[in-house]
Amino acid sequence: DIQMTQSPSSLSASVGDRVTITCQASQDISHYLSWYKQRPGKAPNLLIYDASILEAGVPSRFSGRGSGTNFTVIISSLQPEDIATYYCQQYDNLPVTFGGGTKVEIK
C-alpha cells in the first residue's frame, strides 16, 4: 500500500494568515491526489482533486499543488470557518489511502 504522510499533524494560526499543509507519498502517484476537510462530528468534504483542481463551491483561498511524491494545500487567508482537520488521499493505486490528518486551529 502507498503510505501518505502529512505534516504538520496540527497547527495554530491567526485569522488572515497563510497556511500550508504538506503531504508526501511513499511512491510516485503522479497527480492522483485529493484533499478533504473534516469538521468535528461531520463527514469529510472534498476540496481538491487531481492535486490542484478545486471542487465546485470551494472558496478560491484554497489551492493545491504538487506532483509525484510531494503535495501541498494552501489556505491563502485563514478564516474561522476553515477550522477543521485536513486529509490528503492518493488514488493512483488501490487500495486508496489517506494521510493521518492535519488539525488546523485558530491562534
Next chain:
Amino acid sequence: QVQLQQWGAGLLRPSETLSLTCGVSGVSFSGYYWSWIRQSPGKGLEWIGEVNHSGSTEYNPSLKSRVSISVDTSNNTFSLKLSSVTAADTAVYYCTRQRFGTSWVFDFWGQGTLVPVSS
C-alpha cells in the same frame, strides 16, 4: 440534490456481522461507483471497497476475506457486510459516491454510522 442516507445496526459483539445500507437520492444510481470508508482513532480513514450499478466490486485486500458489498438498483441502495468483527473494527462507517470521471475521489458522503464492537 445528491443525498446519501445510511442506516444499520449499532453495537456489535465480537464475531458478529456488521451490516449497513446506504440509500441514494437526487441522482441516477447508474454511472457511478459507490464506496464504503471507515474512520477510527487508531487507523484513521480506511477505504473498504466499492460497487457499481451492475454489482462489480473491488475490495481493500486487508479486509477482502470478510467484506461483501452489494447493490440494489431497484431501491437505489448499496450495502456493506463485514463478518467476524473484532474491537479493531470499531469505527465510524461512511458510504460515499465516487466523483464521475475521477475514480476514487469521493464527492458525496453519508452522515456516518458509529459501530462499536464490544463484548
